Amino acid sequence: MSKPRMLSSQPKRSWGDSHISDDEPENTRPDFTLNSDEWPPTPPKKRPVTVAGAKGKQVAGARQSSVGGGLGGARTAMGGQAQAQAQAQGRPLTSTSVQKPAFVKESPGGSKVPLAPLFRRAPSASTSSSSSSSSRPGPSTYAYNNPTTGSVLPKKRTLPWEELEASSSRSTTTSSSSRNFHELAGPPGSKNATGGAGRLLMSESMDIKQKVVLSPEQQTVHKLVVEDGKNVFFTGSAGTGKSVLLREIISSLKRKYKSNADAVAVTASTGMAACNIGGQTIHSFASIGIGTGSVEQLVANVKKNRNANAKWQRVKVLVVDEVSMVDGILFDKLAKIAESLKKNPRSKTAASKPFGGIQLVVTGDFFQLPPVTKGSSPTFAFEAQAWKECIHHTVNLTQVFRQKDTEFIDMLNEMRFGKLRKSSIDKFYALKRELKYSEIEPTELFPMRHDVDRANTNRLRSLAGESRLFRAEDSEPDPSKQGQWFKNIMAPDVLELKIGAQVMLIKNLDQNLVNGTVGHVVGFGVPELADEEEEEEGGREGWTLNSRDEPVRVKGEMSVTEARKRQKIAEGVASGRIEQGPVVAWQTPNGIEKKVMVREEFKHEDNNGQNAWAMSIHKSQGQTIQRVKVDLGKVFEKGQSYVALSRATSLEGLQVLRFDPKKVLAHEKVIQWSRSLEVLS
Numbered sequence: 001m002s003k004p005r006m007l008s009s010q011p012k013r014s015w016g017d018s019h020i021s022d023d024e025p026e027n028t029r030p031d032f033t034l035n036s037d038e039w040p041p042t043p044p045k046k047r048p049v050t051v052a053g054a055k056g057k058q059v060a061g062a063r064q065s066s067v068g069g070g071l072g073g074a075r076t077a078m079g080g081q082a083q084a085q086a087q088a089q090g091r092p093l094t095s096t097s098v099q100k101p102a103f104v105k106e107s108p109g110g111s112k113v114p115l116a117p118l119f120r121r122a123p124s125a126s127t128s129s130s131s132s133s134s135s136r137p138g139p140s141t142y143a144y145n146n147p148t149t150g151s152v153l154p155k156k157r158t159l160p161w162e163e164l165e166a167s168s169s170r171s172t173t174t175s176s177s178s179r180n181f182h183e184l185a186g187p188p189g190s191k192n193a194t195g196g197a198g199r200l201l202m203s204e205s206m207d208i209k210q211k212v213v214l215s216p217e218q219q220t221v222h223k224l225v226v227e228d229g230k231n232v233f234f235t236g237s238a239g240t241g242k243s244v245l246l247r248e249i250i251s252s253l254k255r256k257y258k259s260n261a262d263a264v265a266v267t268a269s270t271g272m273a274a275c276n277i278g279g280q281t282i283h284s285f286a287s288i289g290i291g292t293g294s295v296e297q298l299v300a301n302v303k304k305n306r307n308a309n310a311k312w313q314r315v316k317v318l319v320v321d322e323v324s325m326v327d328g329i330l331f332d333k334l335a336k337i338a339e340s341l342k343k344n345p346r347s348k349t350a351a352s353k354p355f356g357g358i359q360l361v362v363t364g365d366f367f368q369l370p371p372v373t374k375g376s377s378p379t380f381a382f383e384a385q386a387w388k389e390c391i392h393h394t395v396n397l398t399q400v401f402r403q404k405d406t407e408f409i410d411m412l413n414e415m416r417f418g419k420l421r422k423s424s425i426d427k428f429y430a431l432k433r434e435l436k437y438s439e440i441e442p443t444e445l446f447p448m449r450h451d452v453d454r455a456n457t458n459r460l461r462s463l464a465g466e467s468r469l470f471r472a473e474d475s476e477p478d479p480s481k482q483g484q485w486f487k488n489i490m491a492p493d494v495l496e497l498k499i500g501a502q503v504m505l506i507k508n509l510d511q512n513l514v515n516g517t518v519g520h521v522v523g524f525g526v527p528e529l530a531d532e533e534e535e536e537e538g539g540r541e542g543w544t545l546n547s548r549d550e551p552v553r554v555k556g557e558m559s560v561t562e563a564r565k566r567q568k569i570a571e572g573v574a575s576g577r578i579e580q581g582p583v584v585a586w587q588t589p590n591g592i593e594k595k596v597m598v599r600e601e602f603k604h605e606d607n608n609g610q611n612a613w614a615m616s617i618h619k620s621q622g623q624t625i626q627r628v629k630v631d632l633g634k635v636f637e638k639g640q641s642y643v644a645l646s647r648a649t650s651l652e653g654l655q656v657l658r659f660d661p662k663k664v665l666a667h668e669k670v671i672q673w674s675r676s677l678e679v680l681s
């Protein structure tokens with residue numbers, strides 16, 4: 001799997017979203033730590049951080065950092081131009097990190113916008129016995145009835161770097177892992193560029209990725225999967241922590257099977273969703289192309305392919321994310337393929353085990369986006385025969401983390417089932433009012449991709465100043481495969497930015513700078529300056545260089561070493577050897593502005609996040625967004641309204657345009673199926 005590195009911007013690929021029916025990734029989640037004894041969680045201890053400054057080095061602990069973002073906009077043409085420019089400059093265009101910044105627009109200062117704290121709502125009191133309705137090992141379906149009243153997660157953190165001098169007067173923070181941003185078409189020696197003038201300092205301490213503790217119900221699922229080895233489907237409404245849990249499960253399973261790299265197949269229904277969990281599409285894993293043809297044909301094809309067959313033989317656990325978009329017919333086919341391929345031909349008595357004996361870990365919310373069909377009604381995975389035979393445990397997560405307002409949670413739940421009360425309808429209508437904001441504009445969600453592109457392009461064009469184009473590099477060594485990965489990630493492969501562009505973080509940098517955080521570009525800087533840190537903080541005696549490049553002792557200036565280094569960097573920037581990246585002022589959930597130099601490496605599992613002024617509802621699936629403006633006018637899919645509105649963390653941060661209760665629909669089959677779910681205490 002290629003490890004994409006991300007670069008900078010210039011639209012080659014638009015930001016907004018890919019096609020409505022395109023695969024769309026889900027967001028990266030912060031790291032969570034399982035601690036069964038501890039709930040509510042206690043904040044982890046801060047760890048000291050060391051910083052590597054030079055390109056390609058890492059800031060310890062900030063491995064997941066990165067920004068994503070994108071603007072719709074001059075994509076193809078600019079991409080080609082940018083590429084040509086980069087090639088002309090002898091710069092590589094390969095490498096797969098993708099950086100997706102979230103960009104938004106400037107705003108004339110103002111109050112900070114605090115993000116809503118994480119909320120845990122007490123789960124419903126309903127509990128009952130499990131049922132088992134299959135002839136196979138009886139599937140049980142339950143929700144964990146969590147009696148605790150959780151507390152808010154630790155919020156406080158400090159970023160590792162403070163950029164003292166950026167192109168704006170505000171302080172800046174930087175953190176990142178490998179920096180693999182490359183500017184393509186930035187104006188050489190741009191005035192906007194921080195260039196050698198920027199200096200990144202390490203701030204006091206850095207509690208990078210603070211651990212989040214899984215809730216008891218999440219832990220229950222984790223145990224069922226990892227310790228008990230059960231076939232589990234866990235579901236739950238939007239914001240109940242399915243993605244967070246899945247990430248933890250994947251990493252635990254990988255540890256469990258560390259001697260067999262192919263033991264855990266991490267897959268999802270779409271490329272984008274797969275990318276978010278560091279996996280591949282279910283089709284790709286199974287080596288079945290688009291999955292047409294009979295089971296026999298598909299099995300024969302796999303057997304002809306040595307690698308594919310070996311992969312099937314070695315797999316022990318199959319993880320499937322976003323299962324709501326997996327077609328039920330495909331699910332049955334996969335089960336039969338697995339049974340056929342995993343059958344032991346040497347054993348006369350060997351009967352096929354369900355799904356070939358592979359452990360299944362499946363998650364998703366069938367009330368969200370359904371399988372893509374051409375006109376006909378979709379067949380859901382839960383309708384598959386193999387589903388009944390193979391899924392032994394269905395767990396319904398009940399604790400909503402994304403929203404804290406119980407009224408809002410109830411409204412969303414009604415919407416999920418497509419049945420709104422009059423009072424809720426009135427409230428949704430009332431949400432058409434303008435949102436108040438001081439700096440960061442609400443991110444607009446549209447059903448249609450072209451509306452997203454238009455919105456982002458218009459906003460970018462309306463900004464004064466020059467565009468800077470950044471291209472992601474792909475670390476994939478095989479030239480024929482380079483860049484392929486880009487289409488499956490949220491980050492654009494080429495991103496166009498200007499100072500003032502509103503962007504959205506699409507990776508988790510730390511506890512505060514999380515996927516979905518929005519900010520705006522305030523300048524362009526050089527990450528290499530991050531090498532020079534704390535010692536130079538304010539007011540002490542130091543050295544600088546005069547116009548003849550001679551060290552001169554001055555008060556409050558930099559050391560001669562630093563001065564020389566900065567000088568070299570300035571020269572490097574001027575000659576094009578050293579590339580700059582965007583400096584983004586993020587509005588963190590606790591209302592603090594943090595500036596971060598964005599030049600990150602994206603790995604498959606890092607992908608997450610969204611963009612700037614606008615994005616599609618499909619792409620927003622999985623996101624948590626503080627201020628959202630949703631236009632439901634062109635909603636065309638059941639579950640789409642629910643996905644869109646459930647991205648918001650609060651009613652205060654949600655504006656709904658063209659709300660129409662008739663467009664709040666759920667699939668009847670899903671409603672019926674959900675009634676069959678029972679709950680266990």
Ligand SMILES: Nc1ncnc2c1ncn2[C@@H]1O[C@H](COP(=O)(O)OP(=O)(O)OP(=O)(O)O)[C@@H](O)[C@H]1O
Binds near residue numbers: 153242244623
């Ligand atoms: N145990 C937890 N403690 C604190 N916060 C959590 C926990 N689990 C999840 N969250 C937070 O809740 C929010 C929603 O989580 P997540 O995206 O995993 O939900 P989801 O069920 O996958 O949502 P969706 O179905 O909309 O994609 C995120 O901000 C996540 O960080």
